[in-house]
Amino acid sequence: MTAQATPTAAPGKSPVQARRPRPAGKRESHRMVQLFLAAMALLWIFPVLYAVINSFRDYAYTAEHGYFSWGGFTLQNYKDSWEQANFSQTMVNSAIITIPAVLLTLFLSCCIAFVVARFSFRFNLALLALFTAANLLPPQSLLIPVYRMFRAIEVPFWFSESGTLLNSYWGLIAVNVAFQTGFCAFVLSNYMKALPRELYESAVVDGAGVLRQFFQITLPLCRPPLAALATLQVTWIYNEFYWATVLLQSGDKFPVTSSLNNLRGEFFTDNNLVAAGSVVVALPTLIIFFVLQKQFVAGLTLGATKG
Amino acid sequence: MAKYKGINQLSGVDRVVVGLMVAVPTLLVVWLVWVPAAGSVLLSFTNWDGIGPLSSIEFIGMKNYADVVSIYPPFWPAVQHNLIWLAVLFLVATPFGMFLAVLLDRELRGSRVYQTAIYLPVVLSLALVGFIWQLIYSRDQGLINQVTGSTIDWYGDPQYNLWAALVASSWRHVGYVMLLYLAGLKGVDPSLREAAKVDGADERTTFFKVVFPVMAPINIIVVVVTVIESLRAFDLVWVINKGRNGLELISTLVTQNIIGEASRIGFGSAMATMMLLISSVFVAFYVRIVMREER
Numbered sequence: 001m002t003a004q005a006t007p008t009a010a011p012g013k014s015p016v017q018a019r020r021p022r023p024a025g026k027r028e029s030h031r032m033v034q035l036f037l038a039a040m041a042l043l044w045i046f047p048v049l050y051a052v053i054n055s056f057r058d059y060a061y062t063a064e065h066g067y068f069s070w071g072g073f074t075l076q077n078y079k080d081s082w083e084q085a086n087f088s089q090t091m092v093n094s095a096i097i098t099i100p101a102v103l104l105t106l107f108l109s110c111c112i113a114f115v116v117a118r119f120s121f122r123f124n125l126a127l128l129a130l131f132t133a134a135n136l137l138p139p140q141s142l143l144i145p146v147y148r149m150f151r152a153i154e155v156p157f158w159f160s161e162s163g164t165l166l167n168s169y170w171g172l173i174a175v176n177v178a179f180q181t182g183f184c185a186f187v188l189s190n191y192m193k194a195l196p197r198e199l200y201e202s203a204v205v206d207g208a209g210v211l212r213q214f215f216q217i218t219l220p221l222c223r224p225p226l227a228a229l230a231t232l233q234v235t236w237i238y239n240e241f242y243w244a245t246v247l248l249q250s251g252d253k254f255p256v257t258s259s260l261n262n263l264r265g266e267f268f269t270d271n272n273l274v275a276a277g278s279v280v281v282a283l284p285t286l287i288i289f290f291v292l293q294k295q296f297v298a299g300l301t302l303g304a305t306k307g
Numbered sequence: 308m309a310k311y312k313g314i315n316q317l318s319g320v321d322r323v324v325v326g327l328m329v330a331v332p333t334l335l336v337v338w339l340v341w342v343p344a345a346g347s348v349l350l351s352f353t354n355w356d357g358i359g360p361l362s363s364i365e366f367i368g369m370k371n372y373a374d375v376v377s378i379y380p381p382f383w384p385a386v387q388h389n390l391i392w393l394a395v396l397f398l399v400a401t402p403f404g405m406f407l408a409v410l411l412d413r414e415l416r417g418s419r420v421y422q423t424a425i426y427l428p429v430v431l432s433l434a435l436v437g438f439i440w441q442l443i444y445s446r447d448q449g450l451i452n453q454v455t456g457s458t459i460d461w462y463g464d465p466q467y468n469l470w471a472a473l474v475a476s477s478w479r480h481v482g483y484v485m486l487l488y489l490a491g492l493k494g495v496d497p498s499l500r501e502a503a504k505v506d507g508a509d510e511r512t513t514f515f516k517v518v519f520p521v522m523a524p525i526n527i528i529v530v531v532v533t534v535i536e537s538l539r540a541f542d543l544v545w546v547i548n549k550g551r552n553g554l555e556l557i558s559t560l561v562t563q564n565i566i567g568e569a570s571r572i573g574f575g576s577a578m579a580t581m582m583l584l585i586s587s588v589f590v591a592f593y594v595r596i597v598m599r600e601e602r
Binding site for chain 1: 317318320321324325328329331332333335336337338339340341342343344346347350407410411413415416417418420421423424425426427428429430431432433434435438439440441442443445448449450453478481482483486487489490531535538539541542545546557558561562565566572575576579580582583586587589590591593594597598
């Protein structure tokens, strides 16, 4: 009601205002902030919404009526993009890469974190530093040696059809694991350090070895951070683009993201088709986003803040 | 009394187990991260063409570096683009994400919804971000040109494409920074703010004099993340045009020199080493902060 009046009106009616101005001004500023945030939220979500809407529209229709029209709705883009980008194959490829990579990353980081947290290694900090730093190096700066090593390492054909680690899923999985382990190990070791020592002491009295302590005490207690990290890692490794592009060279092995390029023609690109493809590729991560939002945010912020 | 067992008191089997638990992940990381890092540095001082046997390698000192900076035309533009990238993320996207976090932290009505919308891009890969923004930037069908009637090819024209890519990249970065800061703000002891309020400080003073300094670790982590992200920016420009024609970045030059037609190993390694050098300074910062927190 008192749209812009609040700040300037204050001196005018000072007797009553003496107590009142702050809450009134506050409510006003609250509304401004809310308005601003709502505008930003709309602006931020717009590109995604725009892609979703146009993915359902016929190219011929939008070409004729422009994108400011309404109509021409169809599912054809999804059908076409599914075939052209070979999604039924590449989705499987993504799963073949993502699932083992996430499981291995989590398992190996649990191992490291457990040892660092449970036993006072003299150099456990150094060990953790070694891992954390690895997570942050630009992958491009490691490309040449990794690429050459993978090309030179020969593996049996049952392991990789290409005969070398290059162009093989296991090579790519290994690289992903090596890069992600640092972050997870760091988060997990923080969590494990906070577990009460007494738990282990009684286990030691019972004669439980390291393996039993690890599997029966530590891992079950680490479910919350593991859930958060798993969510985050699935998203990251599914989204991983660089190593997949350079280490897998044949199109039939590409994960979904790398196959999106098939939707772009040399001279002409049907944007509605690209939109449909993008929505398909985004779908798994969007599902994670809406269903496991809490886990995702927890995973992202666990590393940055403590607790 | 069963005392807490140190590493020295373990039985033989347990020692082996612990050893394996450390050795397997460590070997993997050393093999795929640290050995390659060292390899890049070593190769950058050689003239290896990538074809001959490793025994034919000759050390040629700094020649690759001299060549990169003097006779490789895309190098300086790439450096410039990386710096612009850094400047935009650091001076625009990061502060804006922070600003949004501060506003959202007041927990007004609807905050949760707004927050969700703003960090939605974070779950998308940067490659996918490139495709999604293509719908807005494309010359013939893109939204911008439909609205304004211009005929600019936003992804193709070297005058604009870096900025177009930066808008798309910032779109995602803002959400990421917002999320990190929001977590940081939640972790600030509320009694600090109470105390500031009692002392009569207004919100702005409270934030800059009390809250911001307390969040120093988060600030440093965000700075490091921003620097590293702008240094290893790659996916977005690679899906746009493989980093050519106005979108050269050091990361794309390295990749083109290895994967592309001409494989110039020593040359690419020299640029890779420069990236390593810059990033390791910030990685060192990061590790120090993180490890100090650790104690």
